[in-house]
Amino acid sequence: MITRRTVLGAAGVTLAGAGWRIVNPATAEAANIELSPALSAGTRAAAVLDALPGKKPLIKLSYRPPNYETPIEHLGTAITPNDAFFVRYHLADIPEVDGKTWKLSVGGEGADRAAELTLDDLKAIPAFEVTAVCQCSGNRRGLFQPHVAGVQWGPGAMGCARWKGARLKDVLDKVGLKKDAIEIVFDGADRGAVDKTPDFVKSIPVWKAVEETTLVAYEMNGEPLPHFNGFPARIIVPGWTATYWMKHVTSIRPALKSFDGFWMKSAYRIPLGKFPVVARFVSQETSANTPITEMVVNSLITSHADGAAVKAGSKVTVGGIAWDGGYGIRSVEVSSDGGKTWSTASLGEDLGRFAFRPWRFEVAVTGPGRQVIVARATNQIGQTQTSELIQNPAGYHHNLDSSISLMAS
C-alpha cells in the first residue's frame, strides 16, 4: 500500500506534482485549510491539505482508507487534472498493482466461457474514449443539514476526465454473454483490513454494461491511471455515480441473478421515488429503496469563494461548471439577488453530454454589503437543481442550487 505517511515515516521522501523530492518530515506536515462553515465543526478542525504520492495537496478527510477531496480551485475547468483528482476508498488494504502481472478475470454463470486478460490483451481491443464526470454518490454529504454519518465531503468529491479503454461490451464478447444474464459484477484489488469485512464488489444492470460508453479504462487524460484512481484499469460508467467505477478491477462476472453483496443490498441505496432519476436498476429494487444510479443535475460556483471580497459598483465574472447524468446541460441560470430574479449564463466548451460544462455570468456588484449569488443548472430533459435539499439517510444526491455570498465594499 502506498501512502504518504508510509514514505515519510521511513525515509522522508514524498512525491510532489510531477516529480520526486526529498523533504524534511518536520516541514511536510499537512496544512490547515479553511472550509465551508456548513461542514461539521469536527470536519473543519480535522481536515487538512495533504499530498498523497503523485497528487497535489488535496483536502484530507481520512488517511486510512484514503479519502481526499479536490479543492475547488481545481474544479473550474471542463477537465480535472489527474494530480488533483479526488481519491475515495472504502477499504484500507490497497495493494500497489503491477501492470505487468495484473490479470483481469472475465466469466461466470452468465457467460458461455471464461477468459483472463492481461493489460496488453485489454489494450489490443479497439480503444474508445469518453469524457465523463466521476462523482462520488456522497459528494457534498458534509453539507447536509442535519448532518449524516459518513465521509464528510464538501463539493470536491468529483472530477471530469477523458477516459480511454476497451468497451465493456467488447470485453464481454470475449466470453459470450448469456441471454438471461441480468447484472455484471465487478471486483477490485482492494480489501478490508480484517477478513470479515465485506469485499467491495459492485454490479450494474446488463443494459448499462453494454452501452457504447461503458468502458474498462486504462488511461485518464492521456496518461496511465494514477494508482489512487485505479491503476491499471477501472470501470467507467458515464452518467452514473462513482460507486460503480470499480478501481483496480480484477474480475468482471456476468450474473444470472441479482448480486446480493453488502455494497449492493445495504449500501448506496436511495429511497424510491424521492429523486427525479430516469435510469432504473430494476433487479436490485425493493419496495422501499433502490441502488443509486445516474447523477442528478448539478452545478458548482468555482470562480469565487463563499464570502469573497469584491468592489461595490464593479462588475465581476462569476463562473463554474454544471453536469448531470448524461443528458447534457441545456442551461445555467444565475441570480445576483439571492434568487429573486434570474438570467441565463454563457456556456463554455462542450466536451460531450457526460462532461463538466463550464459557464460564466457577469454580475453587477451592488453593495456595499453582502450579495447572494445563486446558480442553477437545467439539463436537456428539463430537470433542474433542487431549491430544497432532498433528505435521505446516507446523504446522497446533494444538488441544492449553488450559492455563494460576495462581500462588497
Next chain:
Amino acid sequence: MRSIAVAIFAVALAAPSAADEQQIHLKKAPGLDKVEANCTACHSLDYVLTNSPFLNATQWDGEVTKMINAFGAPIDAADAKVIGDYLKANYGR
C-alpha cells in the same frame, strides 16, 4: 536522483508506519485506549473527528454496531460498550 528516491521508496513500502495518523489526537478520556486498540485496526481516527459533534447517543451506538455486524470488526461486547460510551461522551451531540 530518481533512482535513489525510488529505491528508498521501495524500502518504505515494506515498512508501513503511521506518521500522519499519529498526529490525530482524540480527547483523553476513559475508553480512549479501547478506541485506539480496536478502531484503528481498520481505519484512521479522523473518521471520529469529522463525524462530530452531530451524532446522538443512539446514532453513535449504531455506528459501533455497524462496524461489528456489517463490517466484521472483531470487537467484544465489553469493549463495544466502552467505545460507544467514549464516543457519546466526547463526540456526541
